[in-house]
Structure formats: C-alpha cells, structure tokens
Amino acid sequence: MNRTTRIMFGLLMLAFSSAGFAGADDKCLTCHESIGGKAVDLFKRDVHHAKGISCAGCHGGNAQSDDMEKAMDPKAGYIGVPKGDDISRVCAKCHGDSGRMKQYSSHLPTNQIENLRASVHGKLSTNGKERIVQCTTCHDAHGIVPVKNPGSPVYPLNIVKKCTQCHANAALMRTYNPSLPVDQLDKYRTSVHGMRNAKGDAKVAECASCHGSHDILSVKDTKSSVYPTNIPSTCAHCHSKAEYMKEYKIPTDQFDKFSRSVHGVALLQKHDLGAPACNSCHGNHAATPPGVQSVSKVCGTCHALNADLFSSSPHKKAFDDRKLPECETCHGNHEIIVATNKLLGVTSEAVCSRCHNESQNVKGFATAKAMRGLIDSLESREKRAIALVNEAEQKGMEISEAKYKLRDAHQARLESRTMVHSFNEARFQDVVNKGIVVSASVSEEATQALDEYVFRRVGLGLATLAITVLAISLYVYIRRLERHQAMGGK
Amino acid sequence: MNTFWSRLYSWADERVKLGGLVEYMGKKYVPVNRHSIWYYFGGVSLFLFIIQVVTGILLLLYYKSGELLAFESIQFIMAKVRFGWLIRSLHSWTANLFVLTAMIHMFSVFFGKAYRKPREITWITGMVMFFLALGFGFSGYLLPWNELAFFATKVGTDIAGAVPIVGKPMMVFLRGGEDVTGATLSRFFGFHVALLPGIFTVFLGIHLLLVQRQGMSEPLSHGDSPDTERKTMPFFPNFLLRDMLFWLMVLNLLAILAVFFPWELGKKADAFASAPAGIKPEWYFLFMFQTLKYIPGKILFIDGEVLGILVFGLAGFLWLMVPFWDRKSSRGETNRLINYVGIFVVFYMIILTIVGWIV
Numbered sequence: 001m002n003r004t005t006r007i008m009f010g011l012l013m014l015a016f017s018s019a020g021f022a023g024a025d026d027k028c029l030t031c032h033e034s035i036g037g038k039a040v041d042l043f044k045r046d047v048h049h050a051k052g053i054s055c056a057g058c059h060g061g062n063a064q065s066d067d068m069e070k071a072m073d074p075k076a077g078y079i080g081v082p083k084g085d086d087i088s089r090v091c092a093k094c095h096g097d098s099g100r101m102k103q104y105s106s107h108l109p110t111n112q113i114e115n116l117r118a119s120v121h122g123k124l125s126t127n128g129k130e131r132i133v134q135c136t137t138c139h140d141a142h143g144i145v146p147v148k149n150p151g152s153p154v155y156p157l158n159i160v161k162k163c164t165q166c167h168a169n170a171a172l173m174r175t176y177n178p179s180l181p182v183d184q185l186d187k188y189r190t191s192v193h194g195m196r197n198a199k200g201d202a203k204v205a206e207c208a209s210c211h212g213s214h215d216i217l218s219v220k221d222t223k224s225s226v227y228p229t230n231i232p233s234t235c236a237h238c239h240s241k242a243e244y245m246k247e248y249k250i251p252t253d254q255f256d257k258f259s260r261s262v263h264g265v266a267l268l269q270k271h272d273l274g275a276p277a278c279n280s281c282h283g284n285h286a287a288t289p290p291g292v293q294s295v296s297k298v299c300g301t302c303h304a305l306n307a308d309l310f311s312s313s314p315h316k317k318a319f320d321d322r323k324l325p326e327c328e329t330c331h332g333n334h335e336i337i338v339a340t341n342k343l344l345g346v347t348s349e350a351v352c353s354r355c356h357n358e359s360q361n362v363k364g365f366a367t368a369k370a371m372r373g374l375i376d377s378l379e380s381r382e383k384r385a386i387a388l389v390n391e392a393e394q395k396g397m398e399i400s401e402a403k404y405k406l407r408d409a410h411q412a413r414l415e416s417r418t419m420v421h422s423f424n425e426a427r428f429q430d431v432v433n434k435g436i437v438v439s440a441s442v443s444e445e446a447t448q449a450l451d452e453y454v455f456r457r458v459g460l461g462l463a464t465l466a467i468t469v470l471a472i473s474l475y476v477y478i479r480r481l482e483r484h485q486a487m488g489g490k
Numbered sequence: 491m492n493t494f495w496s497r498l499y500s501w502a503d504e505r506v507k508l509g510g511l512v513e514y515m516g517k518k519y520v521p522v523n524r525h526s527i528w529y530y531f532g533g534v535s536l537f538l539f540i541i542q543v544v545t546g547i548l549l550l551l552y553y554k555s556g557e558l559l560a561f562e563s564i565q566f567i568m569a570k571v572r573f574g575w576l577i578r579s580l581h582s583w584t585a586n587l588f589v590l591t592a593m594i595h596m597f598s599v600f601f602g603k604a605y606r607k608p609r610e611i612t613w614i615t616g617m618v619m620f621f622l623a624l625g626f627g628f629s630g631y632l633l634p635w636n637e638l639a640f641f642a643t644k645v646g647t648d649i650a651g652a653v654p655i656v657g658k659p660m661m662v663f664l665r666g667g668e669d670v671t672g673a674t675l676s677r678f679f680g681f682h683v684a685l686l687p688g689i690f691t692v693f694l695g696i697h698l699l700l701v702q703r704q705g706m707s708e709p710l711s712h713g714d715s716p717d718t719e720r721k722t723m724p725f726f727p728n729f730l731l732r733d734m735l736f737w738l739m740v741l742n743l744l745a746i747l748a749v750f751f752p753w754e755l756g757k758k759a760d761a762f763a764s765a766p767a768g769i770k771p772e773w774y775f776l777f778m779f780q781t782l783k784y785i786p787g788k789i790l791f792i793d794g795e796v797l798g799i800l801v802f803g804l805a806g807f808l809w810l811m812v813p814f815w816d817r818k819s820s821r822g823e824t825n826r827l828i829n830y831v832g833i834f835v836v837f838y839m840i841i842l843t844i845v846g847w848i849v
Binding site: 470 | 575749
C-alpha cells in the first residue's frame with residue numbers, strides 16, 4: 001500500500017465513521033439487540049443497515065464505544081430521537097449530498113429534500129413548528145427498504161394505503177383544507193387503475209404516478225402535474241407508451257387525438273381552463289371509460305342543453321335500441337372536431353347520412369336535408385350582414401348599433417346548432433328564423449349606411465361645386481369691381 | 491328690388507342713424523403690400539369661430555353631458571341625427587383649423603411687429619383669445635368621453651398639477667376631485683359651452699373694436715414711405731369681398747375634410763382600463779408634451795417636469811408681454827432679436843410636433 005493509497009483509505013474511513021458507518025462493529029445495535037424492541041428488528045431489515053450505516057448515522061453518538069455513557073454522549077454528536085424537521089434534516093445529511101450517496105453506490109436523486117420543502121407537504125403544519133410531512137411519514141423510520149421492494153410502504157401496491165392514512169382522515173385533512181375531498185381511496189378502488197392495483201398490478205397508476213412523490217404541488221399550481229393543462233400529458237405518460245400499454249390492449253393514440261380535438265386545442269393551445277381534460281370525462285381518482293349509456297351524461301355536464309334536447313328527441317330510443325353511444329356516435333370521442341354545418345344533412349360528409357338515405361329512414365333523410373338548408377341559409381345571410389357592416393365601418397360610417405345586433409345573429413346560429421339535437425324541423429326553423437330576421441335587419445342598416453356614404457360623397461361634390469362656383473363668381477366680381485375702380489369709377 | 495332695399499335702408503337709417511357708420515366704413519382703407527396675405531388670417535379665424543359657435547349650438551341640441559350618456563349621445567348624433575355626422579365632424583375639424591389659423595395670425599402679427607404701440611391691447615386681447623382657444627380645445631376634447639380623451643385629460647391635468655404651489659389645487663379644481671371622473675366631464679362641459687365662450691366674446695369684441703378703430707398695422711419698412719406712395723384698398727367692399735373669397739375656400743376645405751376624414755369616436759372611456767399605448771394630446775399641445783418627455787427627471791435640485799412647466803410658463807408670459815419689452819419696434823426701429831426669437835419658436839414647435847407625432 002503506497003502513501004497515496006493509505007491517505008485515500010484513511011479519508012474514506014473518516015468519512016464513513018462521520019456518517020455513522022460502523023460495519024460489523026456496531027455497538028449500538030449490539031446493546032439494543034440485547035434490550036430488544038421493534039426498532040431493532042426493523043432496522044436489521046433496513047436498507048441502511050445493509051449498507052453498513054449504524055444507528056449513529058441518524059441518532060448520532062459513537063457507535064464504536066460499548067460504554068453507554070460515551071456512546072450516547074451529546075459531545076459525541078448524540079441527538080437522541082430526532083423530532084419535527086430534524087428528522088428530514090438527518091435524512092438530508094446523506095440524501096441531499098451526492099458525494100455521500102456515491103460512497104454507498106447509490107444513484108438516488110439528491111434533490112428530494114428540496115422538492116419536499118417546495119411541495120404542498122413542505123408547508124408548516126398546524127402546530128406551526130414543523131413541516132406537514134417528514135421523510136419518515138411515508139418511508140417509515142427503521143424498516144426502510146427500496147421503493148421497488150414490495151415491502152416498502154411507498155411500493156405501488158402499498159402507496160395508496162400510505163397516502164390515505166392522512167388523505168382519508170377527514171378530521172386531519174379538515175385542519176389543513178376543509179374543502180379537500182377525503183374519498184379518493186373509495187373512488188380509486190372503483191377505477192380501472194384501482195381495481196387492477198388491488199389485484200396486484202404494480203404498473204397501473206397510483207397516487208404518485210399522477211401527483212408525483214416528493215414534489216407534489218397543489219392542483220391549483222400551474223406547475224402541478226395535475227393542473228388542468230398538464231393532465232393530458234400526465235395521463236399520456238403511460239397511455240401513450242405502446243410498449244407499456246401492450247398488455248392492456250387499449251389504444252395509445254388518445255393524447256394525439258385529443259391534442260387535435262376542439263377540446264385539446266382549447267385547453268392545450270388556448271389555455272382555456274374551462275375546456276375538458278382527460279379527467280373531465282373519465283373522472284380522476286375513479287378514472288374509467290364512460291359506458292355507452294353514460295356518454296351523454298358525461299358530455300352533458302358541459303353541453304347540458306344539447307344533452308337534454310337529445311334525450312327528448314326520437315334519436316334517444318333509436319340509439320338505445322342499437323346500443324350506440326349517444327354523443328360519440330356523431331362527434332367521436334378523443335378527436336372531437338369543431339362541429340360545422342357539414343356534420344348535418346345528407347351529403348357524404350354529413351353524419352346523418354350514415355343511417356338516413358333516400359331509401360332507408362326516409363323521414364330523417366328529409367328532415368336532415370331541410371335542416372341543413374336552413375342553417376346554410378342562416379350562415380350565408382349572417383356572412384352577408386357581416387360583410388356589409390365591415391364595408392360600412394371601413395368607409396368610416398358609424399354602424400356600432402348594427403354591429404352590436406350581429407351578436408344576436410351569431411347567437412341565433414349557435415342556438416340553432418344546439419337545436420339540431422332536437423332533430424325537430426319546426427323547432428329548428430323557429431330558431432333559424434330568429435337569426436335570419438336579425439341578419440336581414442343588420443344588412444338593411446348596413447346598406448343604408450353605405451347608401452348614406454354615397455349620398456355624402458355626392459352631397460360633398462355638389463356642395464363643393466356650388467361653393468367653388470360662388471368663389472369664382474366672387475373672384476370675377478372683385479376683379480371687375482377693382483378694374484372699374486382703377487378706371488376712376490366708384 | 492332696389493327700391494325695396496333703399497326703403498329698408500331709409501327705414502333703418504331714420505331710426506339708428508346708419509349714415510355715420512356707412513360713411514366711416516366707406517373711408518376705411520386697408521394697406522396693400524407684399525405681406526397683405528397675412529391680414530386675411532384674422533378674418534378666417536373669426537369665420538371659423540362663427541362656424542364653431544353655430545355647429546356647437548347644433549351639437550348642444552343632442553349632446554348629453556355625464557359619463558353615462560356623453561359617449562352614447564355623440565354616437566347617436568353620428569349615427570341617427572340627420573347630418574349629425576357632418577356637424578360633429580365640422581365642429582372637430584373647425585376647432586383644429588381655428589387653432590391653426592389663430593396661430594398663423596399670431597405669428598404674422600409677431601413677425602410684422604404689429605403689436606407695437608399703439609396696438610398693445612389688441613395683441614394682449616388676441617393672445618388671451620388664443621389661450622382661451624387652447625382651453626376650448628382641451629375642454630372640448632374630453633366631451634365625447636372616449637378612451638383617448640379620458641387619458642389625454644388625465645395626463646394634461648397631471649401636468650397642470652405639477653405646477654408648484656398652485657398646481658395641486660388647480661388640478662383638483664379642473665378635475666372636480668382627485669381623479670378624472672364624471673365630475674370632470676361636467677365641469678369641462680360648463681367651461682366649454684358657457685364660461686370660455688362668455689369670456690371669449692368679451693375679448694373678441696374688444697379685439698374687433700380695436701382693429702376697426704386703429705386699422706391694419708403696416709410693416710415697419712413701410713413707415714418711411716410718403717402717404718401718396720402707400721398702396722391701399724377700401725375695406726368695404728374690396729377687402730371684405732376678398733375676405734369672403736378666402737372664407738369660401740376654407741369652407742370648401744372643411745367640407746372635404748369632414749366628409750373624407752370624419753372625426754372618429756373611438757371606444758368609450760373606462761376608468762378601470764389600462765391606458766392605451768401612445769397616448770398623445772392634440773397636435774397643438776404636442777411640442778410641449780414632447781419637450782417634457784425629453785427633460786431629465788431631475789435638474790440640479792428641481793424636478794425636471796416642474797422646471798419644464800415653469801420655463802413654458804415664463805416663455806408664454808414673455809411672449810404675451812412682447813409689446814412692452816420690444817421697445818425698439820415701438821420706436822420704429824428694426825429689432826432683429828424678435829425675428830430670431832420668432833424663427834426659433836416656429837422651428838422648435840414644428841420639429842417637436844413632428845417628432846411627437848412620429849415617436
């Protein structure tokens with residue numbers, strides 16, 4: 001052993017001893033084993049014990065001494081049982097130090113403590129003296145095993161129980177956030193994820209899969225993985241991985257489709273928090289695909305009028321008889337595109353034509369055709385009114401009142417799109433007529449404004465001409481007068 | 491027909507003795523020289539003021555003061571009242587042309603040294619009317635209660651508030667409180683249609699009376715010519731007819747401006763909205779506004795803005811008092827300093843206005 005090697009070895013030993021490294025010569029464990037106790041039994045299974053870290057690693061003191069006074073002497077760094085934030089501080093001594101972690105051949109990240117402090121659990125607890133959660137709250141104290149070990153309290157199959165120790169405790173949760181639900185576990189057990197998890201499938205989503213572990217943020221925090229605009233990518237983390245999802249035999253293109261959909265564009269591109277994310281239709285803790293009969297109820301939470309009209313329409317029975325999912329049959333599910341007039345009618349693009357044609361379901365065919373004609377007519381009249389108003393406005397005419405009325409025409413068109421779901425031509429026509437009347441009135445006002453524009457130009461031309469003629473006449477008169485005066489006249 | 495007019499004249503003459511006035515008018519002559527063109531700007535300003543009064547009265551028939559109704563009433567005038575758009579556009583364009591022609595008139599008098607003895611009071615009354623015209627512009631600008639006017643008034647009254655000692659009370663008086671509100675609109679309306687016109691009319695009367703009494707001033711260089719060599723033209727009818735010819739041309743210009751560039755209304759004022767970008771005052775305040783922007787925040791121990799306002803105040807006062815400190819011109823001597831000062835002021839105003847408009 002050369003000099004350099006000796007020095008390196010010496011430094012290594014010093015470092016290990018300072019962290020409570022005692023190897024086989026752990027006098028703490030020797031004594032406490034003789035006293036007995038649950039902590040000792042658990043610690044013998046602990047990953048830290050396996051790595052050679054003694055009790056002194058966390059509790060301080062001298063693990064080499066068999067003299068209790070010396071071993072547990074505060075001068076030797078003995079701190080007893082850490083309390084409050086000291087617990088996490090003791091853990092962070094190694095888990096926040098990449099150098100020390102390397103000594104134990106660990107590749108665990110070393111930012112957990114920072115993440116925990118920044119998380120919703122890192123806030124001060126109700127006693128105001130310590131943070132809400134310490135490392136041991138989830139990982140336990142003496143029997144800590146790696147997360148991948150089925151014995152770990154944070155192993156995927158166990159974590160739900162661990163989280164709900166607090167989160168299902170209404171009395172406790174009330175002290176922090178009275179409005180936070182405490183039924184997540186019950187809901188989770190009804191979800192596909194929860195049921196599979198209960199059967200021992202460690203791959204399915206549990207609490208940490210969506211909320212994160214050390215870095216859990218409030219759902220209202222824009223950086224939270226469960227903030228509405230982040231939910232689709234959080235779900236896609238698993239659901240878009242074909243290999244990961246292979247055994248479940250479900251598609252993995254939902255995220256791509258959703259991103260292209262009217263809802264996805266609103267949520268992900270326009271950051272419209274009113275737009276639905278995955279959980280709006282599937283639920284969050286109770287996530288499950290909506291059944292055929294409940295599709296319209298799910299969509300109806302936002303599209304209430306459409307759902308009501310559909311339920312009282314003749315289509316309701318027809319769809320039920322054929323076991324067709326209500327909204328989804330015409331609009332699709334994840335890739336719901338903007339509903340344009342093209343969906344209505346009897347052309348090849350129209351969804352009505354899938355069931356109605358000239359020889360089959362003829363009544364519906366005629367209704368669809370008539371409704372399409374009506375809505376097209378409303379749209380073209382509205383467009384004409386808009387064009388006229390824009391032209392008049394561009395020409396500097398005051399047309400704000402007519403422009404304001406255009407809202408009514410637009411509103412009528414939106415209402416008519418809703419009324420489509422009644423599949424009742426007469427009711428549909430009533431709404432369309434309302435829009436047509438408004439559009440006609442706006443067009444008339446805009447046309448009058450444009451006529452007025454022409455009138456003003458013509459009027460100006462005539463007035464200018466008259467003033468110019470008058471000015472020239474006056475000029476000629478002055479010249480004649482001054483010539484007359486110059487000749488001596490008066 | 492002639493008999494009818496003769497009989498009408500005789501009827502009036504018998505009662506109010508028109509003979510003396512007609513004789514006086516007949517003997518009134520206007521000097522003719524190469525600067526005569528500038529004489530017409532006084533008359534054009536008067537013509538534009540008359541249009542302002544007439545269109546203003548017509549607007550009053552429909553305008554409703556108050557923050558809830560002002561904007562809507564202008565909207566109504568523009569869209570529903572027959573020729574309302576024309577009257578409003580004329581009123582707005584005339585206001586701007588009025589300030590412009592009054593400004594040209596003022597500079598022509600300044601460069602011609604026409605303020606010199608015995609026309610000091612004519613100059614003072616003219617300058618007071620010019621300041622009142624700016625007051626008309628500032629108060630009238632707010633009346634449509636649109637976004638631009640609201641914030642321009644806020645900025646304008648803020649500047650007034652920066653004047654030492656009297657600034658704050660003056661600002662509160664102008665605004666009718668600490669902020670620009672409906673109370674400000676009400677009092678600006680009062681200033682615009684009652685207070686300012688009343689004062690203006692008095693000064694206009696004195697100004698016109700003095701012009702008629704003292705006649706038109708001649709440039710200093712003409713003072714030495716013997717009376718026989720001085721070219722003149724009768725005020726009535728020659729000068730008056732030429733005046734009317736100019737008025738007709740201005741009327742034509744006004745009609746074109748009103749039809750092709752109707753005065754926009756913009757958005758209704760909202761005290762809670764943030765100020766739109768690029769808030770600027772009317773063009774005739776722009777050179778002062780731009781200067782204040784360039785002045786550093788602090789000059790020695792004085793606040794830059796305060797110093798700027800004080801300098802403008804002092805400059806305005808010196809300008810007003812020019813007949814009393816320009817002794818040379820009063821003695822009939824050439825005063826080149828006045829020309830240099832005038833040229834500097836004209837260029838300064840033009841350049842800063844252009845810069846303010848572009849930036």
